[in-house]
Amino acid sequence: MTTIRSFNPPIRTLMGPGPSDVHPRILEAMARPTIGHLDPVFVGMMDEMKSLLHYAFRTRNELTLPVSAPGSAGMETCFVNLVEPGDKVIVCQNGVFGGRMKENVERSGATAIMVKDEWGKPVDPNKVAEALAAHPDAKIVAFVQAETSTGALSDAETITRLAHDQGCLVIVDAVTSLGGSPLEVDAWGIDAIYSGSQKCLSCAPGLSPVSFGPRAVEKIKARKTPCQSWFLDLSLVMNYWGGGTKRAYHHTAPINGLYGLHEALVMLQEEGVEHSWKRHTDMHEALKAGFEALGLSFVVPEGSRLPQLNSVTIPQGVDDAAVRGLLLKRYGLEIGAGLGDLAGKIWRVGLMGHGASAKNVVFCLTALEAVLSEMKAPIAAGVAVPAAQAVLAAKGY
Amino acid sequence: MTTIRSFNPPIRTLMGPGPSDVHPRILEAMARPTIGHLDPVFVGMMDEMKSLLHYAFRTRNELTLPVSAPGSAGMETCFVNLVEPGDKVIVCQNGVFGGRMKENVERSGATAIMVKDEWGKPVDPNKVAEALAAHPDAKIVAFVQAETSTGALSDAETITRLAHDQGCLVIVDAVTSLGGSPLEVDAWGIDAIYSGSQKCLSCAPGLSPVSFGPRAVEKIKARKTPCQSWFLDLSLVMNYWGGGTKRAYHHTAPINGLYGLHEALVMLQEEGVEHSWKRHTDMHEALKAGFEALGLSFVVPEGSRLPQLNSVTIPQGVDDAAVRGLLLKRYGLEIGAGLGDLAGKIWRVGLMGHGASAKNVVFCLTALEAVLSEMKAPIAAGVAVPAAQAVLAAKGY
Numbered sequence: 001m002t003t004i005r006s007f008n009p010p011i012r013t014l015m016g017p018g019p020s021d022v023h024p025r026i027l028e029a030m031a032r033p034t035i036g037h038l039d040p041v042f043v044g045m046m047d048e049m050k051s052l053l054h055y056a057f058r059t060r061n062e063l064t065l066p067v068s069a070p071g072s073a074g075m076e077t078c079f080v081n082l083v084e085p086g087d088k089v090i091v092c093q094n095g096v097f098g099g100r101m102k103e104n105v106e107r108s109g110a111t112a113i114m115v116k117d118e119w120g121k122p123v124d125p126n127k128v129a130e131a132l133a134a135h136p137d138a139k140i141v142a143f144v145q146a147e148t149s150t151g152a153l154s155d156a157e158t159i160t161r162l163a164h165d166q167g168c169l170v171i172v173d174a175v176t177s178l179g180g181s182p183l184e185v186d187a188w189g190i191d192a193i194y195s196g197s198q199k200c201l202s203c204a205p206g207l208s209p210v211s212f213g214p215r216a217v218e219k220i221k222a223r224k225t226p227c228q229s230w231f232l233d234l235s236l237v238m239n240y241w242g243g244g245t246k247r248a249y250h251h252t253a254p255i256n257g258l259y260g261l262h263e264a265l266v267m268l269q270e271e272g273v274e275h276s277w278k279r280h281t282d283m284h285e286a287l288k289a290g291f292e293a294l295g296l297s298f299v300v301p302e303g304s305r306l307p308q309l310n311s312v313t314i315p316q317g318v319d320d321a322a323v324r325g326l327l328l329k330r331y332g333l334e335i336g337a338g339l340g341d342l343a344g345k346i347w348r349v350g351l352m353g354h355g356a357s358a359k360n361v362v363f364c365l366t367a368l369e370a371v372l373s374e375m376k377a378p379i380a381a382g383v384a385v386p387a388a389q390a391v392l393a394a395k396g397y
Numbered sequence: 398m399t400t401i402r403s404f405n406p407p408i409r410t411l412m413g414p415g416p417s418d419v420h421p422r423i424l425e426a427m428a429r430p431t432i433g434h435l436d437p438v439f440v441g442m443m444d445e446m447k448s449l450l451h452y453a454f455r456t457r458n459e460l461t462l463p464v465s466a467p468g469s470a471g472m473e474t475c476f477v478n479l480v481e482p483g484d485k486v487i488v489c490q491n492g493v494f495g496g497r498m499k500e501n502v503e504r505s506g507a508t509a510i511m512v513k514d515e516w517g518k519p520v521d522p523n524k525v526a527e528a529l530a531a532h533p534d535a536k537i538v539a540f541v542q543a544e545t546s547t548g549a550l551s552d553a554e555t556i557t558r559l560a561h562d563q564g565c566l567v568i569v570d571a572v573t574s575l576g577g578s579p580l581e582v583d584a585w586g587i588d589a590i591y592s593g594s595q596k597c598l599s600c601a602p603g604l605s606p607v608s609f610g611p612r613a614v615e616k617i618k619a620r621k622t623p624c625q626s627w628f629l630d631l632s633l634v635m636n637y638w639g640g641g642t643k644r645a646y647h648h649t650a651p652i653n654g655l656y657g658l659h660e661a662l663v664m665l666q667e668e669g670v671e672h673s674w675k676r677h678t679d680m681h682e683a684l685k686a687g688f689e690a691l692g693l694s695f696v697v698p699e700g701s702r703l704p705q706l707n708s709v710t711i712p713q714g715v716d717d718a719a720v721r722g723l724l725l726k727r728y729g730l731e732i733g734a735g736l737g738d739l740a741g742k743i744w745r746v747g748l749m750g751h752g753a754s755a756k757n758v759v760f761c762l763t764a765l766e767a768v769l770s771e772m773k774a775p776i777a778a779g780v781a782v783p784a785a786q787a788v789l790a791a792k793g794y
Binding site: 004014073205227249253256 | 399400401402403404405406407408409411413415416418419422424425426427428429430431432433434436437438439442445448449465466467468469470472473477497500501503504505593595601602603623624625626627628646647648649650651652653654656657659660662663666725731736
């Protein structure tokens with residue numbers, strides 16, 4: 001075979017839907033020496049990890065841990081542990097990830113009752129209430145708080161309350177919200193939640209923080225059938241991640257990835273999670289002012305926009321792939337394409353974690369304006385950065 | 398909450414059953430800047446990864462990729478994709494991991510026919526032949542080539558031939574063998590195989606290289622029921638890992654972990670996989686001479702011993718946990734405990750990847766002899782290192 005050399009990636013600025021730029025402190029943490037997954041020092045780190053996840057999720061749930069695989073596996077962990085064959089699950093879909101939830105429900109041998117909203121809109125709580133009324137035997141309501149495919153924020157508190165009123169549990173996708181948008185697992189009573197390391201935590205992809213409340217734990221304990229996944233079976237995983245000094249081997253934990261997540265959560269604690277939420281909103285406001293000055297319009301209605309994921313409509317006549325390609329080639333700037341029906345129609349611009357910065361806001365506006373101008377797109381020139389800067393100045397940055 | 402600081406792990410020497418010591422080049426690779434999972438440069442790295450895995454597995458199987466989770470998920474990938482409800486699967490068990498295969502079979506809705514051998518012994522091909530004769534309707538034979546819980550090496554070539562003679566596919570656990578012991582996926586006709594990053598590749602834990610041959614792909618394509626796991630469904634994963642420049646998003650790949658695996662495989666190619674196999678054997682011979690000089694006896698019969706995992710019986714009257722605890726505390730040396738019925742009865746000493754070195758051989762012998770002497774264990778003093786060194790010298794190290 002041809003000799004293959006070490007891989008040295010280029011330096012990018014990641015302003016897509018994730019992975020976001022990983023902070024140098026986190027990259028450095030991942031390069032620390034590997035130790036054993038049963039080493040007492042590592043076990044101490046695991047205890048800290050749980051405390052840090054409690055802080056980030058705003059919960060005291062005992063069953064809180066990082067699944068040893070990306071967010072999709074966190075999603076599957078929730079479904080295969082909580083859903084039993086024959087269950088009826090109400091699944092809200094307003095983008096790609098609601099559809100993935102449906103797949104998870106059906107592959108768990110259950111029935112998915114779909115509550116559909118237009119892509120780009122939040123989940124409509126009235127439709128959820130109607131579905132609950134029409135299906136009094138539903139066991140679970142599953143929805144995405146922060147729909148990464150569109151940038152829509154749904155009202156997790158209200159949907160959870162509606163579900164609880166009818167005795168349903170909720171499963172919440174917080175992959176893109178954790179650390180970037182208000183999220184109150186205990187105050188809102190969320191029963192099961194999963195997130196990802198590679199969004200607003202600025203960590204490398206590969207881990208999925210999850211948390212399960214008392215009602216969820218009860219449902220898991222009362223299962224009549226074993227969890228269909230051995231790898232994701234929480235009754236087994238907890239022998240390793242459960243409290244105490246006696247940790248039983250289940251699978252080999254991704255040690256260095258966990259170093260990175262620990263560092264990311266330490267940084268979140270240093271900043272303060274509420275400050276992080278505010279910073280994401282402030283940077284979104286600045287970027288929004290710039291986008292609007294350029295003449296770009298948002299996909300998601302005001303009031304339901306995720307600050308960390310800004311979806312805008314691609315101006316008529318502009319070649320999606322050519323713009324993204326040139327931004328990447330010339331400026332090393334990655335922005336996201338649309339998914340599914342929105343492919344070629346929207347861009348998704350992420351402001352996540354430490355990438356939610358004034359630097360990234362003006363860089364993105366500058367590069368996008370330059371490339372769109374070169375391509376003779378119908379945009380207003382010379383006004384985006386000043387508009388963004390005015391917001392930044394007003395907010396004290 | 399109490400303020401939690403950055404985690405700085407101690408420096409260990411990892412001579413347990415894995416994770417093994419991660420080479421500094423690999424640690425450094427994991428700290429390189431994260432880029433997007435659809436970045437054309439990353440896609441180029443994925444193509445290289447496939448070539449490197451082809452080299453390591455000695456295969457040309459198109460369906461060869463690293464699963465984005467630890468070896469246990471690689472195991473589950475094989476079972477949930479290849480096993481259908483109602484199938485009959487012959488599972489060979491001679492340690493912990495055969496038992497885990499049984500769990501996977503049953504959770505896939507299939508029946509496991511167990512072929513049991515004593516822990517520490519290799520799988521007996523005669524028993525496999527008997528089971529095949531007794532169950533002509535079996536679809537798959539699953540076995541562990543390198544049983545990490547005991548250090549026994551089974552004859553993968555012979556078991557595969559027996560299975561094929563009856564039209565069965567094989568699923569092979571090569572978690573501990575890949576890179577450390579001869580393994581010929583194409584020459585032996587192995588249909589499905591999984592491994593782990595954290596053993597003889599000296600990489601951090603968290604990834605599981607897998608490979609599927611043409612018969613396995615045919616069985617996957619002919620499935621009557623969808624794969625029960627969305628995350629591990631190869632028909633979906635292949636839209637991302639499949640060849641060509643068009644890669645469809647499935648889940649966010651663990652970018653930095655993949656940098657590490659790429660570097661580990663580049664290093665394997667630099668050394669040459671056959672040289673790596675020989676080095677593991679040479680270091681095992683040296684360690685064995687030292688252990689025998691100390692008076693320790695091997696658990697696995699000569700001829701079936703894995704060079705990379707040396708299981709020895711704990712001398713009578715010696716406190717297992719006290720010895721391992723002191724080795725760790727005083728010398729930063731981790732060796733492995735026994736699992737299951739062998740807990741407290743054996744130690745498992747790994748010589749894996751770049752840890753299969755003369756330095757580690759003499760360090761382990763020195764530290765173990767010192768600690769056992771201090772604890773007044775019945776061992777011979779002052780002879781282990783000379784015995785090991787004689788082997789090293791004879792082999793030209």
